[in-house]
Amino acid sequence: MDKKDEIQIGRRSFLKVTAGASVAFGLGRPENSFAATDRQLSTLIDLSLCDGCVDRKVPACVGACKEINKDKIPPITEPIPEPWPRKTIEDWSKKREVFNRLTPYNFIYVHKAETGGDGQKKTIFVPRRCMHCDNPACATICPFSANHKNQNGAVVIDQNLCFGGAKCRDVCPWEIPQRQSGVGIYLKILPGFMGNGVMYKCDLCIERLAANKLPGCVESCPREALLIGTRKAIEKIAESRAGRMNGFIYGKTQNGGTSTLYVSPVSFEEINRSMTKKPGQPDMKMDVQRRMAGTDPLAKAVLAAPVLGIIAAGVAGAWNRFSQRKEKAGKEGQDHG
Ligand code: SF4
Ligand code: SF4
């Protein structure tokens, strides 16, 4: 496979692959929009090609993602209820234009790493977003079953079910999901006592995939530094590029394996050493074990998950029925008034 062939997977061939899949696997069926294809997809981020879009105010991939997801978060209810017992409100609604870290309004950002610990100075730009792990602890731990790994590899949070407790962020080794308080179902149930908003993160553009479109970041990258394809094809390309550049791969084993592979001419140990680590700016450590293993207290929380989910569903259902009855009674009152 030469380089020209590989790159086509990013654009034309992907559409061909998915068009075929739509017949074979039901791609784009409206009733099944979360299953873009039964075939597992992966993405590749080639750090030898990404130049950080330094000539633009906002990197193209970040801009495209922002545009696609601009209406994802509904208007905030203010004042935002203060959660009990911890009083942490996370409100990014006045900072929507922040693009140099992950926020509930920004699902991808580009981290600049000035490498050179080995004597060879090099600037590496690292687009960061959810890795779409193979066995995501963020989905396993969700007490409300709001977070799922889809057949096509995408890990997706259902915003209608999320209470914003942020357990998914606690167990994510890169702390990817970001919370916006003052939105979501918790406001209708016991605001202040249960929940604190909604968690947001990259969903691999699952709706675009279902419509045979490329994820926004992949489509918009002027240097074709991002590719998407079947898992096998992406693994092959990553291996071949790493071999050609005498480089390194990240994402294959971290957190038990992910659907996102990075390939880089500089080692990830060196990249990780060079990265500033702040909230919303995840590191790239090599040894990433899946959290919640064994006796981890978080693992115990998982046992409570189905019970909490059932309780929450029950409470939400009761609330909806109550609201409908109230609305009906109000209408009848008006009719007779
Ligand atoms: S991945 Fe592409 S669009 Fe994003 S910063 Fe790098 S070169 Fe720009
Ligand atoms: S990177 Fe974090 S949020 Fe994304 S799937 Fe993995 S554990 Fe979940």
Ligand code: SF4
């Ligand atoms: S796949 Fe979609 S949601 Fe995820 S970072 Fe790219 S554009 Fe944003």
